[in-house]
């Protein structure tokens with residue numbers, strides 16, 4: 001990324017509209033003064049130390065922030081806590097005991113309401129079941145589950161006994177699943193028979209079985225009976241156990257493991273510019289304080305709210321803001337399984353009306369998709385319970401913002417455009433309800449977060465100019481390292497731009513009011529329908545086909561998905577990119593990575609632009625694609 005030439009290509013430069021919050025929003029807001037709160041956040045230790053007082057600690061921390069081994073920052077050192085205790089146990093002796101913790105709904109209209117007390121018992125039974133299988137503190141448990149209630153239960157059960165979960169999004173195929181499970185060295189995999197998607201059932205157990213064949217370390221597969229579809233439980237030498245059988249007879253009490261604030265909580269894989277997916281490691285105390293505090297500040301959580309984040313729990317958005325933060329705050333969180341447009345594009349709005357959702361958080365790609373079906377769907381339902389809206393995952397174009405604002409927000413509800421990453425763990429740049437909004441801008445860094453737009457040398461760029469987005473000071477929910485790869489952690493995030501700052505890998509601009517406008521990735525990472533995919537992963541999927549000698553992949557702008565894949569392929573001697581071969585290649589990429597790797601275009605080429613050391617210059621391909629100047633190529637030679 002260091003060679004990337006930053007250009008101002010954004011149409012957002014012309015966006016000048018400003019939307020002020022209404023009185024109702026201001027009156028209710030947990031934080032009423034944006035400026036004052038950001039001012040308070042400048043004293044990191046005082047600010048985060050005060051926030052941490054809102055949670056349960058078995059032992060209090062000695063120090064809020066320990067910078068002695070930076071960039072391996074530590075938060076709340078000496079503190080002992082358990083995030084599941086905070087998310088579940090501490091509510092069962094309060095008025096929340098019989099409140100719904102998880103509201104599961106799916107595209108078929110099925111629902112399941114799980115109260116805090118029921119969740120407590122279920123989590124404990126699974127935690128005890130895992131212990132019986134020999135899972136101990138620090139062990140890794142792989143999770144490949146649909147958006148069924150057992151997914152949050154599994155995360156919470158692991159955290160209760162101090163095992164690290166490593167969840168893999170159920171849209172990934174066997175190749176991607178196996179790669180992640182092997183890197184995490186997971187001994188156990190929790191999976192399910194199937195998942196509902198667009199009226200059919202996808203057999204997940206088959207995919208897990210395929211992955212299992214490539215994962216010598218996995219000893220046991222726990223299988224949730226979710227859809228009731230037929231699965232093969234016998235042909236894997238007795239390694240499969242039904243989830244129900246595992247927990248049957250287990251006690252519904254389980255002592256929480258007293259975790260050090262810095263004990264690992266989970267690993268979540270994310271794509272980078274090069275090489276294998278990176279195992280982002282989050283720890284316990286800071287992550288808990290960061291996620292719950294930001295959710296409360298940004299989405300203004302109050303007792304009685306019904307919070308819905310439409311992401312998948314297999315991604316960080318779901319980890320932080322479907323499972324941990326909402327439950328730690330004692331709210332009710334919706335877990336939705338299925339497509340946004342099945343049985344019709346009014347599905348989501350119908351759920352909001354039926355249950356009375358108060359805050360709704362989704363991705364721009366979903367908004368653009370639903371926009372195509374017109375205003376009639378959201379307008380058919382009573383959405384008056386909503387107080388706040390939100391987006392995440394990619395820059396939201398002002399047209400989609402306005403559609404969301406008018407049709408879902410009825411020109412009254414503020415939209416929280418939250419910029420953050422798997423690595424950051426929490427929202428970083430985002431409005432709070434009282435912030436004046438500009439469509440397409442994530443506004444300003446949150447209290448306690450210091451961000452800037454700089455050039456390669458770390459100098460702040462002038463207002464309106466594009467540059468690299470950096471974070472200048474540590475924050476509690478930051479990743480602590482890349483699993484088993486501390487050098488790569490330092491290289492990827494801390495040694496890119498001088499000054500000991502965190503480099504996000506995004507290009508951004510700051511305007512004259514100090515508002516940030518995120519413009520997309522500066523590296524070779526694609527954003528396809530809100531899913532982050534590395535170009536190198538897609539390229540190796542192509543090359544794994546016999547007919548392909550070399551492949552280079554770039555993002556192709558897409559009106560709904562933000563990007564799809566454009567592949568430049570050098571085929572082996574005598575091969576032609578026929579329609580049949582294209583179909584085969586699509587199948588191959590799907591097999592290696594999953595359906596989320598959407599291919600928009602494939603072209604056959606004879607050569608690919610490369611550096612002298614043989615690295616593909618995707619930047620040149622991108623520039624050609626946009627009809628732009630290719631830049632000074634000589635500087636690219638390493």
Ligand code: WTA
Pocket residue numbers: 270315316317391392393394395396417418419420421422423442504505506518519520521527530531532
């Ligand atoms: C992009 C998702 C613009 C960005 C939580 C970032 C955004 C990457 C926004 C992280 C936003 C996320 N505006 N771009 N509001 N939110 N991004 O790790 O490029 O899946 O670096 O985390 O998504 O994606 P990830």
